[in-house]
Amino acid sequence: DAGITQSPRHKVTETGTPVTLRCHQTENHRYMYWYRQDPGHGLRLIHYSYGVKDTDKGEVSDGYSVSRSKTEDFLLTLESATSSQTSVYFCAISDPKMRTGSLLGGYNEQFFGPGTRLTVL
């Protein structure tokens, strides 16, 4: 299994408080992702990173920010948590396998962390 840890694994917080979730990898993979999982919605991409200090928004980025100061760490911050952000959050990693003449990522899979269950009261 890929070495991916998430912390904390469980957190209960109150509306309006800031929350930071951490994803740590030991695989030296270039790409990292944050998803949230909600019933009936599958996994939805919040933010992703394609290198140190290189991040971009996913489909549900409102209310979230990220930072990546080292290859191995990708932080997700909820600046002011709301009840709608109660969810299970997953971090994932992947690494591009360059195809000849292409700068786009290859077709390797993503590896997932164990998840963080966040409850906002």
Place this chain on the structure above:
Amino acid sequence: AQSVTQLGSHVSVSEGALVLLRCNYSSSVPPYLFWYVQYPNQGLQLLLKYTTGATLVKGINGFEAEFKKSETSFHLTKPSAHMSDAAEYFCAVRTVLTSYGKLTFGQGTILTVHP
């Protein structure tokens, strides 16, 4: 842009019966397709993937899937269900044009296996 539809949010089978989980995709270019499994309170694990080449793909735990371009489908099957197969299954897609390895996931199918 690509999309994925999983038909049936819940599927229930008896132990020993055929498992069939349906996935249809939409993509204007050839897709790369993935099936992931999630056991309770765990992260997602890759079951199998289709990239290029053989359209029948075999994965772990006896699962397989067939890429059918004409039907834009990538259904997951297993000849004989085990109790341990009870989990949630996700189909996902990306293409050669998708930047940074991003995946688009279906909504998931919960598989229940009855004794």
